[in-house]
Amino acid sequence: MKLDATDLRYVTPDEFRVLTAVEMGSKNHEIVPTVLITQISGLRNGGVNKLIGSLAKRNLVSKVQNSKYDGYRLTYGGYDYLAMRTLSKRDSMHSVGNQIGVGKESDIYIVADADGTEMVLKLHRLGRISFRAIKQKRDYLGKRKSASWMYMSRLSAQKEWAFMKVLHEHGFPIPRPIDQTRHCLLMEFIDAYPLRQISEVPSPGKLYSALMDLIVRFAHAGLIHGDFNEFNILIRRETGEPVVIDFPQMVSTSHENAEWYFNRDVECIRTFFRRRLRYESTLYPRFKKTISDDGVATGDFRLDVMVAASGFKQKDMKILEEYMEAVKKDESEGSEEDQGKEESEDDETSEGEEDSDEDSDVGSEVDDDSKPKQKVREPSASEDE
Numbered sequence: 520m521k522l523d524a525t526d527l528r529y530v531t532p533d534e535f536r537v538l539t540a541v542e543m544g545s546k547n548h549e550i551v552p553t554v555l556i557t558q559i560s561g562l563r564n565g566g567v568n569k570l571i572g573s574l575a576k577r578n579l580v581s582k583v584q585n586s587k588y589d590g591y592r593l594t595y596g597g598y599d600y601l602a603m604r605t606l607s608k609r610d611s612m613h614s615v616g617n618q619i620g621v622g623k624e625s626d627i628y629i630v631a632d633a634d635g636t637e638m639v640l641k642l643h644r645l646g647r648i649s650f651r652a653i654k655q656k657r658d659y660l661g662k663r664k665s666a667s668w669m670y671m672s673r674l675s676a677q678k679e680w681a682f683m684k685v686l687h688e689h690g691f692p693i694p695r696p697i698d699q700t701r702h703c704l705l706m707e708f709i710d711a712y713p714l715r716q717i718s719e720v721p722s723p724g725k726l727y728s729a730l731m732d733l734i735v736r737f738a739h740a741g742l743i744h745g746d747f748n749e750f751n752i753l754i755r756r757e758t759g760e761p762v763v764i765d766f767p768q769m770v771s772t773s774h775e776n777a778e779w780y781f782n783r784d785v786e787c788i789r790t791f792f793r794r795r796l797r798y799e800s801t802l803y804p805r806f807k808k809t810i811s812d813d814g815v816a817t818g819d820f821r822l823d824v825m826v827a828a829s830g831f832k833q834k835d836m837k838i839l840e841e842y843m844e845a846v847k848k849d850e851s852e853g854s855e856e857d858q859g860k861e862e863s864e865d866d867e868t869s870e871g872e873e874d875s876d877e878d879s880d881v882g883s884e885v886d887d888d889s890k891p892k893q894k895v896r897e898p899s900a901s902e903d904e
């Protein structure tokens with residue numbers, strides 16, 4: 520999908536009211552009835568239809584004909600627009616540049632502030648892959664049947680923001696988080712190569728130790744990255760120092776599967792160094808030695824506790840985790856055709872949205888055969904949006 524910064528200028532105040540009405544309506548409606556849009560927007564009926572039409576033409580909303588009623592829903596484009604408008608109103612960002620990454624669950628753009636300083640805008644796109652697994656998990660969402668890509672993507676961005684804030688404040692080598700709204704996160708641009716593009720380093724042993732030390736440092740602070748691999752480690756062009764990115768799956772060291780996640784992070788690095796850099800060491804961190812017996816982090820501060828206190832709710836963390844586990848499970852079990860079929864039956868992917876989940880560039884090569892034990896949990900439904 521293209522982001523068009525010029526759109527930021529071409530939405531009239533009345534169109535904006537209508538678009539906002541669609542967003543508000545979609546909190547309780549998968550398909551927002553036209554009458555409700557009219558009601559929320561507080562504009563006259565005839566006028567609203569025209570305004571919706573012009574938004575639909577630009578793919579900010581899309582029309583859905585339902586057996587019960589006709590209505591609209593916000594598209595990715597519409598949600599992107601609303602988020603970027605907020606960031607731009609806050610003076611956090613001014614213009615949109617090139618897309619530099621398409622992940623399974625995000626789109627990454629270079630953007631700039633008014634001074635021309637480049638930043639990275641990460642648009643979280645959960646739910647682009649498959650909703651089949653989520654359908655089975657609907658109970659967790661309680662009344663929020665329309666939990667949808669919009670809700671999950673927003674949770675993911677909020678979680679990443681909460682973690683990036685505390686990590687950055689405590690001096691971890693990560694991009695500086697700048698702003699966040701809806702499914703978007705704005706952060707510092709790092710002039711670097713992803714580790715996956717690197718086939719030679721001057722001193723593999725030194726980089727290896729630096730990365731393992733980082734895993735240990737995270738754990739001492741009560742955290743496990745959870746996706747610590749060559750895709751999520753950037754190597755600074757100038758200094759060769761590693762910078763870690765991508766935090767939506769971070770877990771606490773007191774998580775029930777903490778050791779499994781920790782070991783997987785360690786294994787990812789060992790495997791990459793062995794295969795790509797022909798470097799192997801008998802030294803690597805062990806979970807039990809890294810944290811104390813009761814699973815408590817041994818460092819001076821507990822970032823997992825700080826994140827919990829930061830306002831990102833434990834309940835939301837659970838919902839997101841259920842989603843991520845479900846998607847992973849679905850990916851490893853479901854065939855492609857299956858997924859396609861399920862998706863078209865499902866009401867939640869917008870028409871015209873691409874399902875470009877084929878991106879060998881981003882993702883993990885880690886063998887996911889050994890799943891963590893999955894306990895059945897019953898997080899309460901989240902209706903407080």
Ligand code: ADP
Binds near residue numbers: 765
């Ligand atoms: P995903 O969740 O889709 O994997 P990531 O946060 O890992 O998203 O980002 C995807 C890619 O975008 C990275 O591999 C990297 O190449 C690029 N990228 C992400 N954040 C930054 C950043 N702050 N600076 C430079 N490049 C970045």
Ligand code: MG
Binds near residue numbers: 622751881882
């Ligand atoms: Mg990534």
